[in-house]
Amino acid sequence: MExxxxxxxxxxxxIRPGMRVAIVGALEDDDEVLDDEGPFRARLAERTSDxxxxxxxxxxxxxxxxxxxxxxxxxLAELRSRIRPAGAIWVVSRKGxxxxxxxxxxxxxxxxxxxxxxxxxxxxxxxxxxxLVIPVxxxxxx
Numbered sequence: 001m002e003x004x005x006x007x008x009x010x011x012x013x014x015i016r017p018g019m020r021v022a023i024v025g026a027l028e029d030d031d032e033v034l035d036d037e038g039p040f041r042a043r044l045a046e047r048t049s050d051x052x053x054x055x056x057x058x059x060x061x062x063x064x065x066x067x068x069x070x071x072x073x074x075x076l077a078e079l080r081s082r083i084r085p086a087g088a089i090w091v092v093s094r095k096g097x098x099x100x101x102x103x104x105x106x107x108x109x110x111x112x113x114x115x116x117x118x119x120x121x122x123x124x125x126x127x128x129x130x131x132l133v134i135p136v137x138x139x140x141x142x
Contacts, residue, residue: 010044012121015044015061016047020060021052021060021064023054024065024079040124060083061087062088067093073105073106086134093106093127094128117132
């Protein structure tokens with residue numbers, strides 16, 4: 001028996017009302033629909049009005065990086081400096097047979113830039129998302 005998860009995508013991604021969110025790279029509209037929830041960007045706009053497409057604002061809570069090659073992961077260096085210490089970067093890439101970027105490649109790039117992975121979610125029927133965060137030991141002391 002297959003388990004069916006009903007948690008909305010925005011909740012899985014940890015996007016709460018009022019958060020500062022940035023979308024870096026191309027997330028195609030037809031790829032952004034998960035079940036009957038509707039287009040991702042429309043749902044995101046309902047949850048928070050602080051959404052940037054392109055270079056993230058300083059102290060962003062969540063950055064969604066659309067990446068399908070290791071070359072696109074070079075952006076992690078700049079993105080790390082744009083998130084809050086407890087923020088996250090979600091690397092959204094193709095999954096299954098269409099995948100051109102493996103999770104171990106994302107994890108290796110994350111380590112190179114002082115990040116670690118700690119969660120994975122199904123972003124859509126054709127995309128997966130891997131969450132990268134700054135390790136607690138590397139976060140600035142209060």
